[in-house]
Amino acid sequence: MEIPVIDLKGLAGGDEERERTMAQLHEACKDWGFFWVENHGVEAALMEEVKSFVYRHYDEHLEKKFYASDLAKNLHLNKDDGDVLVDGGDLADQADWEATYFIQHRPKNTAADFPDIPPAARESLDAYIAQAVSLAELLAGCISTNLGLAGAAGVVDAFAPPFVGTKFAMYPPCPRPDLVWGLRAHTDAGGIILLLQDDAVGGLEFHRGGREWVPVGPTRRGRLFVNIGDQVEVLSGGAYKSVVHRVAAGAEGRRLSVATFYNPGPDAMIAPATAAAPYPGPYRYGDYLDYYQGTKFGDKAARFQAVKKLFS
Numbered sequence: 001m002e003i004p005v006i007d008l009k010g011l012a013g014g015d016e017e018r019e020r021t022m023a024q025l026h027e028a029c030k031d032w033g034f035f036w037v038e039n040h041g042v043e044a045a046l047m048e049e050v051k052s053f054v055y056r057h058y059d060e061h062l063e064k065k066f067y068a069s070d071l072a073k074n075l076h077l078n079k080d081d082g083d084v085l086v087d088g089g090d091l092a093d094q095a096d097w098e099a100t101y102f103i104q105h106r107p108k109n110t111a112a113d114f115p116d117i118p119p120a121a122r123e124s125l126d127a128y129i130a131q132a133v134s135l136a137e138l139l140a141g142c143i144s145t146n147l148g149l150a151g152a153a154g155v156v157d158a159f160a161p162p163f164v165g166t167k168f169a170m171y172p173p174c175p176r177p178d179l180v181w182g183l184r185a186h187t188d189a190g191g192i193i194l195l196l197q198d199d200a201v202g203g204l205e206f207h208r209g210g211r212e213w214v215p216v217g218p219t220r221r222g223r224l225f226v227n228i229g230d231q232v233e234v235l236s237g238g239a240y241k242s243v244v245h246r247v248a249a250g251a252e253g254r255r256l257s258v259a260t261f262y263n264p265g266p267d268a269m270i271a272p273a274t275a276a277a278p279y280p281g282p283y284r285y286g287d288y289l290d291y292y293q294g295t296k297f298g299d300k301a302a303r304f305q306a307v308k309k310l311f312s
Contacts, residue, residue, distance in 0.1 A: 009039035033243035034227035136262035174249035182247035188229035190263030195225040237277035280308035
C-alpha cells in the first residue's frame with residue numbers, strides 16, 4: 001500500500017496543476033491523515049546538518065545515560081527471561097524505548113537551555129525550523145482552502161500565535177523488542193507535524209482507517225513526512241482525521257526522528273467549522289493539552305467527549 005506523495009511544486013504551477021495538487025492534498029488528508037511531501041522548500045543540506053547533529057548529540061550526551069536507565073537495565077538483565085514487569089505492570093504499558101528531548105522554537109526559543117548544543121548546531125536548527133514553519137504555514141493555508149475555511153476560521157489564524165517545538169528522538173537497538181514499544185500508539189494533540197526521519201531504519205506505523213497498520217518506511221529522496229493532529233480534526237469537523245500511530249522497537253540499527261509540531265498557541269480558541277459537528281469547542285488549546293497529557297495513549301473519541309464536557 002503506497003502512502004500518498006504530494007509534489008508541492010505543483011502549487012506554484014498553472015491553475016490546472018495547482019488544482020490537481022490541492023486535490024491530491026485534500027484526498028491525502030481525508031483518506032489517510034498522513035503523507036509524504038517533496039519539493040517542499042526545506043533545503044536538503046539543512047536536513048542533513050540537523051540529522052548529523054542529532055546523531056552526534058546522542059552519541060556524546062544521551063547514549064550512556066539512556067542505557068543506564070531503569071528501563072534499559074531491566075531489559076538487558078532480563079533479556080533471556082520471561083516478561084519483564086515495571087512497577088507491577090506490563091512494560092509495554094509503562095514506558096517507551098526512546099531517548100528524547102524537546103526544544104521549543106516559538107513563541108520562545110529554549111535552545112539556550114541546552115548548553116551541550118554548540119552555537120553552530122543552534123544556527124542550523126534555527127534555519128531548519130524557519131523553513132519548516134514556512135512549510136507548515138503553506139500546508140495550513142492549503143488545508144484551510146480545501147476545507148472552505150476563511151479569515152479567522154482558517155488554520156493559521158485559529159492557531160495564532162502558534163506554538164512550534166521539536167521532539168528529537170533516537171530509538172536505539174532494543175534487547176527485547178517483543179516486550180516494549182519504541183513509542184506507544186497515540187494521536188498527536190496539535191496541528192501539523194513535520195517529520196524528518198531516518199533514511200535507513202524504519203519502525204513508524206500508522207493505523208489507517210481502523211483497518212490495518214501501515215509501515216512508514218525510511219525517508220527517500222529528501223522527502224518529509226506529514227501527519228495531522230487532533231486540532232485539525234476538530235477544526236475540520238471530522239472531514240480530516242488525526243491518525244493513531246506508533247513506533248516499533250527494533251533489535252538492530254537505530255532510528256532517528258525529528259518531529260516538528262506546528263500547534264495552536266496555549267490561549268488559542270479551537271472550535272469545529274460547524275456547530276453540528278460532534279466535536280468539542282470552543283475550548284482553549286492549553287486546557288485540551290493539559291487533559292491530553294494524561295490521556296495521550298487512550299481513546300481519542302473518549303478524550304474529545306471528555307473535553308467537550310469539561311471545557312466547551
